[in-house]
Every structure is written in structure tokens, then in C-alpha cells.
Amino acid sequence: MPLSPDQAAEITAQRAQTTPTRRVTSPGMEERLYTAHPVLDHGFVRVIDYMGDDAAICQAARVSYGKGTKSVSNDEGLIRYLMRHWHSTPFEMCEIKLHVKLPVFVARQWIRHRTANVNEYSARYSILDREFYIPAPDALAAQSTVNNQGRGELLEGEEAARVLEMLKSDAMRAYDHYEAMLSTEGQKGLARELARMNLPANIYTQWYWKVDLHNLFHFLRLRADVHAQYEIRVYAETICEIVADWVPAAFKAFEDYRMGGVNLSATALDCIRRMLKGEEVTQENSGMSKGEWREFEGVLGG
Known part of the structure; x- marks a missing residue:
């Protein structure tokens, strides 16, 4: 269960409050504020605060680039120009603060994006809840035979059942020992900062994560990609x-130029030019390695 009844009631109370403001607001984001969006079995994402909107990006761009933007007839066109030409600074004028509940092993992937401000729930001062991520059966897969950091075929039958049972029993046993070490009944009890070392990587943690839109787009380009690990991809x-509700024009440009677009090397671009001229281009005469050629064929849909 992502939220307790008390937490749900607190969010309802927050959403019932309204405050007059002179600052720019985004109607789509106002509807999202404080709401917990469930992810995985016990996780969630919710917006705590935000700054800026599509217009804020354009305002910053026109200050930064002056007369160079006068040929852009509208804000959406300007945003697409900025995205297309990798002018990232104006997107940094928008910020978002998220409250995220996620498994520790997902958090360790997430924290590699070092361009955000993070404050995590501290197991030195507080006791973690008995909540663990247990994959759904359709998320249990064998090691990929072609990708050292990916998944292959689904586990089935007795093997899948055995793996799920081990995940559940190991997590519960570790938490039982965690509670036993913390207990002060008939003993001193181990310090929380030490007892936490026994907990598994699938236990849930929480943090506040504040990031600007430019760096958020970089995070989403990598982690919302089909090749990203499922557990972080769903977040x-x-x-x-x-984000699509917050800055719709910027997100549309991001989808088009980053998520839906590709970057080609000079060699790959030369191969395309040769193909357009009618030349037969193969891996052997392309100047690419086998791996590069395979990826190039994937881009072309070959």
C-alpha cells in the first residue's frame, strides 16, 4: 500500500488549501500538486512544489539570446528551436520538487544523476517500514544472453515460484532480525545506524528530489528509454x-527531438548520403564496427 490512511488524509487536506499568488502557475501542474501517483507495489511519485512554465523558458531565452530570437514567431516555435539546437540554459529556469518512494536498489541507480538536490529518509534516526519490492511474475526474467546488464526470457513455473518465495522470505527474515537487533527488551539494542546494514536492497526508502527541467529531461531521456531497467523506467x-501537464510545449519538443530522435555519427551520416545516391553500403564498406553497424541498422529499421 503506497499510502497509509493518515498520509492520504494529509494529502487531501493539502490539496484543499488555496493561496492567492502573483507568481506564474501551470494549470496542469496545479492539478498534480501533492497527489501520490502509485508506482510498483509500494512506491509513488508526487509533486511537492514547482517553479516556472513554458512561458518562463521563453522569457529566459529572450533575455539570454536577445535579438537572435526575433525570427521565432511564437513560444512553441522558440522552445522547439532551443531544443533542436541544444540551448539548454532556458530550460534550467523551471524547477520541480518531487517526493518519491522507491526501492533502495532503484535509488542507487537514480542517485547517479548528480545534478539534483536530494534529501533522503534517514535510517540513522528513524526505523524503516516493513515494505519490500517484490516483482510481479511478468517482471521475473533470466539474464540476457546479448546484454550484460539486461533481461532475457521470463522465468516460468516452479523456477519463478521458487525465486519469488526466496525474495519474500529473505526480505522478511532480514526485517525480523532488524527488529530483533533494535529491540531494547532485555538488551541494550543495536544502534539504528548499524542495524540498517542488515536490510536488503529491495526495502523501500523515500526522498525529496529537486531538479531543473534541463537535467530532468536528461534523466528522462535515459530512464524512460525502453532499454532502461523496468523498475526505474516506470518511475x-x-x-x-x-511533466507533460506542467510544460506541454517543452515536453512535446523533448519527445520529438530527444526521445523520438537519434544522434548520428559523421560516419553514419556519410553512409546515409551514399545510400541516397543509390550506392550499396554494407558493414564491410561502411567504416563501422559490427556493433556500430548493428545499431545503425536498428535506427534505419533494417
């Missing part, structure tokens, strides 16, 4: 839905 996909 990224949820954030994509939120």
Missing part, C-alpha cells in the same frame, strides 16, 4: 506524464 514514465 520515469510516471514523471513524464507529470
